[in-house]
Amino acid sequence: MPIDDQDDFPELRPDVADRLATLDEESAAQRANALRGGLEEYELDEEDRALLDAATDDVDQITYLPALPVLAIVGRPNVGKSALVNRILGRREAVVQDTPGVTRDRVSYKAEWNDRRFTIVDTGGWEPDAKGIHASVAAQAEIAVDLADAVLFVVDSNVGPTATDEHVVRMLRSSKKPVILVANKVDDARQEPEAATLWSLGLGEPWPVSALHGRGVADLLDKVLTVLPEISAVAKDEVSGPRRVAILGRPNVGKSSLLNKTAGEERVVVDDQAGTTRDPVDEQVELAGKVWRFVDTAGIRRRMNLAQGADFYASLRTSAALEKAEVAVVVLDVSEPISEQDVRIVELVLESGRALVLAFNKWDLLDDDRRRYLEREIEKDLAHVSWAPRVNISAKTGRHLEKLVPALELALQSWDTRIPTGKFNALLAEITAEHPHPVRGGKQPRILFGTQASTRPPTFVLFTTGFLDPQYRRFIQRRLRELYGFEGSPVIVNMRVREKRQR
Structure with missing residues (x-):
């Protein structure tokens, strides 16, 4: 049956829903464990194993992976924030989101340095010609800082401190967050004395770097790791209070x-x-x-x-x-x-x-x-x-x-819902038996194992032998909704394509 249009799929048959509702949970868990064991034949990374270890059949045992610490990068336009983000990531990334619709003015990226993983928040959209620029820039920085564990404040060493920089510094001091002052565009040793003028901002020693050439960035990241906590104090879920x-x-x-x-x-x-x-x-x-x-x-x-x-x-x-x-x-x-x-x-x-x-x-x-x-x-x-x-x-x-x-x-309630691993894999078995994924390029992708990685929102991860069509993933989302409701919550279905180990 073609799956090019998810609306072509019939509703979940009542007998399937009944079978899953009366499923022997112990048998389902044993079968899921067997499928989980079969993954050992495939190339798995540390993140895969952490995800699999967190899989549970206890719906009351909600396991959250530790929240990564958050590093905000703030600064005026044209000081080199985007270049510094790309240098830290080790690749060129769009610093503005290309998704149609509402522009997100802070974009998050996952970064890693010396086996420590953290989230970078790149702030953008400061308009030099906007009215009340000092107050507006401070407002933008305040949001980024409020949602971060530490801050990189980037200044152009060739320009030196400006009135706008000084306005933001006052807010940074009052935030009580660790702030590292970055003197960018120091391309060689001869320019380092210019960075010294930034001591006047009162944020301590300026770290001279060249985001464009990479000079000094490694030392800067070593410093960053000394101020970032192991687990974010701001990104973790709050489970108490209204x-x-x-x-x-x-x-x-x-x-x-x-x-x-x-x-x-x-x-x-x-x-x-x-x-x-x-x-x-x-x-x-x-x-x-x-x-x-x-x-x-x-x-x-x-x-x-x-x-x-x-x-x-x-x-x-x-x-x-x-x-x-x-x-x-x-x-x-x-x-x-x-x-x-x-x-x-x-x-x-x-x-x-x-x-x-x-x-x-x-x-x-x-x-x-x-x-x-x-x-x-x-x-x-x-x-x-x-x-x-x-x-x-x-x-x-x-x-x-x-x-x-x-x-x-x-x-x-939907946002908090967790589906036991055994029942989720039983549902996947019913889905793939009812409507297998079409053959693509002479191969038919198979779902090896599935688990709910997290709640808030419910996020499911499928370990597969090949890329699943977006329509097929939407089909799985629809089946999850038909069986478990999820009214009012997004349902995310991600996949990890893994190849067999070379013998």
Whole structure:
């Protein structure tokens, strides 16, 4: 059967679902262990083995791999941040994301030095001509620093310290995070005295490097490892306290009204002029007997990389709020057609891996004609998130706000769900027996073993003998949803193609 279109697949047969529901868990676990043992015939790296060791059949035993420490790289434009990132990574990487839609203004990369792995966060998008540049640059740096364990502050040694640099330094000092001052563009020993002028910034010894030629970068990385913790203090999951909810949406869809109504007070300025909110506002709210932490975020503009001044940096804060949240409520204004902006915001949530609830606001203004058009728009533009719970509300009047809590709880429960390894491999066996992967280039890729690598969001890894078509991976995602629900949560299916050991 062709798999070029996932919609061609029939629903999961009831007998398959029944068999999996009544599966002898002990037998399933034994079979999974046998499949796991068969992987020893294949080339596995240390990361593979760590992943396999973390696989468990105990749904209550949620194992998280240690969070990698985070190193933020900040600095003005044209000081060589991008070149330094590429040099540390040992390869050329795009420093701006080429994914269509909402631009992510901080891009993360996995790096390694002397057998230590860490995450680099490259910050971009500082606009020299934006109004209030000193405050805006500091706002961008503040977000990056807040989400990092240590900071590389890159300065052009040929230019020397500028007023903007000094503005950021004040924020860096108050952050209490380890900061290493990098004097870039020191291409030879004759230029080293110029780096000495950077002592005046008060961040200690400047480390002279040439990101372009690699000079001094190894010594810099040795220094970095002395200040980075083994396990990140900021990237690890928080499992205590109120669940964190980010309220997202384009300007003037009613995000602030929603927060005010749930909080029972005028907590956030509400104005008909779009874009009133500048900074995210945290608010602990009690709904349905539970305490939640809501974050009202500045509306995302049509093109984040073109937004000017305060709006541009408000967009950055929106991204930061989403990264700190567990579930996102995307607010859509039903009195207007679903726009490209709305779809881009949903994509931003999917990219972040957060749980998702769609809140259709101003429902009290909806007439029958608009309702018919809206359903068509949802089918057309939001079909890829048909798994997200929908609530129809009026933030202004408070209508149906009580429905928000069950939707949030459902999405978070899905986000936290773990499938036992034995049952997952039993499902894979049913899937591949029902619809084997097509032959590609004379070979048919086989799934050797599958495991759930993590929750939040549920992430599955397949060890395979060849590349699986994206359509086939979506087919597996669909089967997982049919059997286990996962309403409100992205489901990620990754693969690791492994070859047999050479005898």
